[in-house]
Amino acid sequence: xxxxxxxxxxxxxxxxxxxxxxxxxxxxxxxxxxxxxxxxxxxxxxxxxxxxxxxxxxxxxxxxxxxxxxxxxxxxxxxxxxxxxxxxxxxxxxxxxxxxxxxxxxxxxxxxxxxxxxxxxxxxxxxxxxxxxxxxxxxxxxxxxxxxxxxxxxxxxxxxxxxxxxxxxxxxxxxxxxxxxxxxxxxxxxxxxxxxxxxxxxxxxxxxxxxxxxxxxxxxxxxxxxxxxxxxxxxxxxxxxxxxxxxxxxxxxxxxxxxxxxxxxxxxxxxxxxxxxxxxxxxxxxxxxxxxxxxxxxxxxxxxxxxxxxxxxxxxxxxxxxxxxxxxxxxxxxxxxxxxxxxxxxxxxxxxxxxxxxxxxxxxxxxxxxxxxxxxxxxxxxxxxxxxxxxxxxxxxxxxxxxx
Amino acid sequence: xxxxxxxxxxxxxxxxxxxxxxxxxxxxxxxxxxxxxxxxxxxxxxxxxxxxxxxxxxxxxxxxxxxxxxxxxxxxxxxxxxxxxxxxxxxxxxxxxxxxxxxxxxxxxxxxxxxxxxxxxxxxxxxxxxxxxxxxxxxxxxxxxxxxxxxxxxxxxxxxxxxxxxxxxxxxxxxxxxxxxxxxxxxxxxxxxxxxxxxxxxxxxxxxxxxxxxxxxxxxxxxxxxxxxxxxxxxxxxxxxxxxxxxxxxxxxxxxxxxxxxxxxxxxxxxxxxx
Numbered sequence: 148x149x150x151x152x153x154x155x156x157x158x159x160x161x162x163x164x165x166x167x168x169x170x171x172x173x174x175x176x177x178x179x180x181x182x183x184x185x186x187x188x189x190x191x192x193x194x195x196x197x198x199x200x201x202x203x204x205x206x207x208x209x210x211x212x213x214x215x216x217x218x219x220x221x222x223x224x225x226x227x228x229x230x231x232x233x234x235x236x237x238x239x240x241x242x243x244x245x246x247x248x249x250x251x252x253x254x255x256x257x258x259x260x261x262x263x264x265x266x267x268x269x270x271x272x273x274x275x276x277x278x279x280x281x282x283x284x285x286x287x288x289x290x291x292x293x294x295x296x297x298x299x300x301x302x303x304x305x306x307x308x309x310x311x312x313x314x315x316x317x318x319x320x321x322x323x324x325x326x327x328x329x330x331x332x333x334x335x336x337x338x339x340x341x342x343x344x345x346x347x348x349x350x351x352x353x354x355x356x357x358x359x360x361x362x363x364x365x366x367x368x369x370x371x372x373x374x375x376x377x378x379x380x381x382x383x384x385x386x387x388x389x390x391x392x393x394x395x396x397x398x399x400x401x402x403x404x405x406x407x408x409x410x411x412x413x414x415x416x417x418x419x420x421x422x423x424x425x426x427x428x429x430x431x432x433x434x435x436x437x438x439x440x441x442x443x444x445x446x447x448x449x450x451x452x453x454x455x456x457x458x459x460x461x462x463x464x465x466x467x468x469x470x471x472x473x474x475x476x477x478x479x480x481x482x483x484x485x486x487x488x489x490x491x492x493x494x495x496x497x498x499x500x501x502x503x504x505x506x507x508x509x510x511x512x513x514x515x516x517x518x519x520x521x522x523x524x525x526x527x528x529x530x531x532x533x534x535x536x537x538x539x540x541x542x543x544x545x546x547x548x549x550x551x
Numbered sequence: 552x553x554x555x556x557x558x559x560x561x562x563x564x565x566x567x568x569x570x571x572x573x574x575x576x577x578x579x580x581x582x583x584x585x586x587x588x589x590x591x592x593x594x595x596x597x598x599x600x601x602x603x604x605x606x607x608x609x610x611x612x613x614x615x616x617x618x619x620x621x622x623x624x625x626x627x628x629x630x631x632x633x634x635x636x637x638x639x640x641x642x643x644x645x646x647x648x649x650x651x652x653x654x655x656x657x658x659x660x661x662x663x664x665x666x667x668x669x670x671x672x673x674x675x676x677x678x679x680x681x682x683x684x685x686x687x688x689x690x691x692x693x694x695x696x697x698x699x700x701x702x703x704x705x706x707x708x709x710x711x712x713x714x715x716x717x718x719x720x721x722x723x724x725x726x727x728x729x730x731x732x733x734x735x736x737x738x739x740x741x742x743x744x745x746x747x748x749x750x751x752x753x754x755x756x757x758x759x760x761x762x763x764x765x766x767x768x769x770x771x772x773x774x775x776x777x778x779x780x781x782x783x784x785x786x787x788x789x790x791x792x793x794x795x796x797x798x799x800x801x802x803x804x805x806x807x808x809x810x811x812x813x814x815x816x817x818x819x820x821x822x823x824x825x826x
Contacts, residue, residue: 170686171683172654172681172683172686173681174681174706174728175683175703175704175708175713176704176707176708176728176731178683178708178713179708179709179710180708318620319607319616328608328609332610336732336736336737339731434655434658435658435681445659447659448626448629448659449629450623450655452606
């Protein structure tokens with residue numbers, strides 16, 4: 148650990164605020180259930196038996212620790228820094244999402260809930276939720292925007308195979324934000340027996356902190372693995388940011404290591420200047436949506452506007468409140484890459500290293516393509532390969548005019 | 552005394568339970584809203600809740616979601632809603648108007664600017680579904696200074712601590728959400744509602760309105776027996792939706808529907824008066 152820090156990172160505060168962000172902006176019906184959830188989360192995350200069960204599940208069911216992989220050939224081709232990949236794509240169900248659903252499902256079980264609900268964009272969180280529900284014998288309903296249902300049909304089928312009911316959401320923009328609205332409506336209605344597993348570090352307190360804590364296993368492992376493998380911490384961490392759970396999971400254990408640069412990569416879609424993007428930190432402003440104050444994409448009258456990204460998992464007009472705070476405080480920097488840049492990076496990694504990345508993770512890879520050549524060969528970049536690209540075959544093929 | 556407090560005091564003196572209809576401003580168009588508000592008053596509405604459309608109405612069921620979408624399809628903005636209230640005030644200086652909606656459009660306008668503009672337009676109260684007391688301290692202060700009541704929801708899940716906390720900041724009246732769920736959902740358990748209202752009255756000295764799940768004259772009459780105000784939203788908005796192609800018929804049709812609710816509430820009030 149660095150020794151010269153002025154003050155250790157300590158957010159959120161007792162009421163769930165990260166500086167001016169975060170908080171608890173929900174209808175009255177949810178105030179008490181959220182307080183019960185906060186108490187359960189604070190209690191069990193200190194309890195040795197709970198943590199032991201969580202660790203065992205992460206090891207035996209998810210396959211953790213996930214390795215870090217030195218992408219030597221790609222590093223050589225880019226001619227700059229050494230690039231390491233944190234292989235969350237190798238987790239059971241194919242992405243980092245399961246780290247969180249395992250944790251929340253264990254909480255649901257301890258709280259006596261018999262039914263879980265989830266929202267999903269790309270379908271990875273929906274699959275990860277359906278997976279843990281199947282394993283624990285819980286009823287599971289997944290809300291998914293109608294547009295995402297169409298572009299991620301393989302994941303829809305996987306969820307149904309796992310026994311989940313997938314509800315196609317036809318309101319609003321019919322994507323992730325509307326799925327989240329619909330899941331909230333379900334929760335308000337069925338709050339007595341239902342646990343809402345939010346898939347990212349967004350939503351009302353305690354979700355942003357709780358999901359972060361479950362995902363922080365990514366950063367804890369990475370930190371230890373880098374120290375063991377190369378004897379020092381990386382110079383930069385790079386991760387894609389939609390809601391921001393894989394990025395926070397990687398960044399959080401490094402927040403007090405001031406010498407490590409933290410770079411979050413948003414989806415610039417067709418280009419920030421076109422307005423067709425999903426980059427609230429780069430091009431939005433603060434507001435209140437889905438239970439917390441954070442950067443949003445909104446029009447001048449405070450209406451949330453539709454987003455665009457080739458990647459369903461990044462197609463969200465808000466972002467976790469902790470990222471808003473890390474941006475304002477200057478601890479992390481946020482950049483954006485376009486659909487075209489992400490697709491190019493997708494192909495490069497596939498051809499150079501034999502690893503097919505998710506389109507979400509490809510945004511982080513595209514930033515590495517820009518960053519690595521500006522660094523020396525003895526410098527280190529660790530990028531979170533948050534998911535695998537199997538789910539994106541149809542989307543990538545369609546970009547090339549092919550139909551699978 | 553605020554217009555809301557004065558109205559409830561007057562109703563209490565007359566033994567009359569308030570009828571509060573909810574409509575979404577700008578649904579199906581801006582031109583319909585003000586004539587509709589006047590028609591509702593003529594049919595027996597005592598206060599009016601005017602919905603401010605929002606793109607992500609997470610506490611609303613499908614009927615009011617679609618009303619928001621219709622209003623937003625022609626870009627009804629918060630400033631347009633305030634303009635409608637100003638127009639309504641030109642002919643009706645007595646009926647309180649409460650805006651109901653979500654925080655972000657207000658936050659986007661700026662709390663101070665909103666408080667000033669709303670007060671100038673003749674708004675009497677505001678209910679922001681996603682702004683609990685813990686998160687609305689600054690807004691409460693500014694609205695109080697502007698003479699605007701802040702109306703809060705209470706829910707079946709609100710325990711004594713929360714009822715007290717809300718009682719400490721609420722003014723005008725409080726709104727009890729009679730069912731767990733979104734607007735327009737579920738069915739009322741009158742015994743549960745009655746028990747909760749008793750608990751609320753013990754802790755909060757304000758009139759208590761009851762809404763969510765009141766669909767017809769029968770339930771309106773039943774709720775009137777226990778509440779200070781009967782709040783009806785989705786049942787009205789659903790009737791507006793059926794007439795979106797003939798908006799000129801909306802004020803008359805909604806007036807007729809409200810007159811039926813009013814008659815049932817009056818019957819309850821008369822029966823209580825005879826006891």
